[in-house]
Amino acid sequence: MKNKLLILSFLFLNIVAYAQTFEAVLKETYLKFEKTEAPQEKLSLVNRLDMIAARYSDQWSAHYYAAYAKVVTSYLLEDEKQRDGLIDQAEQALNKSKTLTKTNDEILVLEAYIANARLAVKPMSRYKKYGEIFDAKLAEATALNAANPRIYFLKGQSVFHTPRPFGGGCKNAMPFFEKAIPLFAKASNGDLSKPYWGQDRNQYYINECNE
Structure with a gap:
């Protein structure tokens, strides 16, 4: 083998x-x-x-x-x-x-994604450390380019998977997914040097919330 x-x-x-x-x-x-x-x-x-x-x-x-x-x-x-x-x-x-x-908004967004993935492995014990890193990286990315749809997609995904008693769930996640829609629509989806991932997953969560 x-x-x-x-x-x-x-x-x-x-x-x-x-x-x-x-x-x-x-x-x-x-x-x-x-x-x-x-x-x-x-x-x-x-x-x-x-x-x-x-x-x-x-x-x-x-x-x-x-x-x-x-x-x-x-x-x-x-x-x-x-x-x-x-x-x-x-x-x-x-x-x-x-x-x-050079460090740009896409690098920062992916750093946030990595932090969220760390959190997702053991949410209860890692929430504070990696939740803070996640928020900080997305805040930096927003300061550089607030029109990056992946910022709002990741925020929505994070909220979606957060228990409702802690502010999670569809109701609180949907505004982020909806904000990402027109921003994804403006992006090119053919040039990998300008990342465009996330649109399909963003729509997936919207569909989940609408069911």
Whole structure:
């Protein structure tokens, strides 16, 4: 099995090497990742994104999307150690991305997402520490670009999953999801150098609240 995985990794790296452009390879893998909800398929695509980041180590977006994919996938796993390990890797990948580009609202938003993923593993014991980091990062992102729809999507998602006695639930989450709608509509959804993730998930939560 190990040898098979090594062979598959080698073949994929060769495909990447001969692809027309870095952008095309990254986008193809990213779109496949977004289309599947199966944890094992997502983990497989996380590995592909890692290989792309290794092949194109000078590209900030390669590390950025490797980090993003790890955060998203962590929510789909059950084992706490596996989740935390994946989030550790996401943080490492984002730190590499930060060395290749100036800190901007998208970096801060993903840092907030990572903090929220940490919290989600053990909500009761981690709420205070990572809840404060989450809020602080989104506040920084808002100061840089209040029109970033992912700020409101993440706020809404956080509120949605917060128990009602603590101010959570659909009623309090919906204003954030609704605020994100026109901002997502204005964004380009074709250029990965300008992140546009979150729109489908934002609509998913709206549908959940409307049912």
